[in-house]
Amino acid sequence: MLELQPTADGSFTFFSTEFSQSFHSSSGAKEEAIGKFAIPTQLADRALTYPKINIFDPCYGLGYNCAAALQAIWSANPQCPVEIMALEINPEVATAAIEQQLLADWPAPIPALLAELAATGKVQSNLLTAQLQIGDARQTIKTLQGFQADAIFLDPFSPAVCPELWTVEFLQLVANCCAPQGLLATYSCAGAVRSALLLAGFAVGDTSPIGRKAPGSIASLDPDLIPPLSTDIQGYLQTRAGIPYRDPDLIDTADRIRLRRTWEQQESNLESTSQWRKRHPNSLADPALPVDK
């Protein structure tokens, strides 16, 4: 079930009773879409020089990240063509967001275009080509062969409740959809997430913290585009917190994926994260904090 929830910047989100989690940070849903996704992927700058921008949004949800992306791109260059490939397991989220007019205050023509996407699963207009595929992203992503994204929004529910979309194997498929200079943004700085991104071939850096102390992550297949992580954070990733989630056949349940990681942590010779915390009591590399997404 989807429960409507206000956030601190005045925009609304949903709370998912299935995942016991909000779709956005309580500090601001709109702020999160802009600050954690549209700005770090440098869409406004790229709109000035790219002939067309390709976006991959594997957890489309209410569509806020795509709305923020379109706003950033068309504010900078109103003539920039955009292609969006979006995936989502629950079609009710996007349609409920439109029904409740949650996208209504983004500038025109964004609300109308995203309403069409939610209703029909596709848009073909002069500046926007978009597809919203319904199903488990671990399977639907396989239909995207050849798509090369300039921006990727990695925005599942948190790793603890939705590990399926944070595994090494899923992120390897995401990497296949990333252009050589594409940028992937995520709100998470969890060790398991950053290790999985690194194993999938991405270079990983910090984004500026938005609405909380911990940063998000920015990633690219081109390491020259990413400021390196501090040695402190690199050390954190070498603890058991840096052991990633795995889903070898991309079909396991969340419970099984969590259990597999717990077993791997128990068998590991890596330093325990609690010991590491004692040595680094104030480190922001430690994302034990963000329960709130």
Ligand SMILES: C[S@@+](CC[C@H](N)C(=O)[O-])C[C@H]1O[C@@H](n2cnc3c(N)ncnc32)[C@H](O)[C@@H]1O
């Ligand atoms: C945090 S919300 C995303 C919010 C969204 N990015 C936005 O801007 O509104 C996570 C989304 O992932 C979807 N989801 C969960 N498991 C999924 C799966 N296996 N495949 C695709 N989508 C999934 C949920 O239904 C939810 O809409």
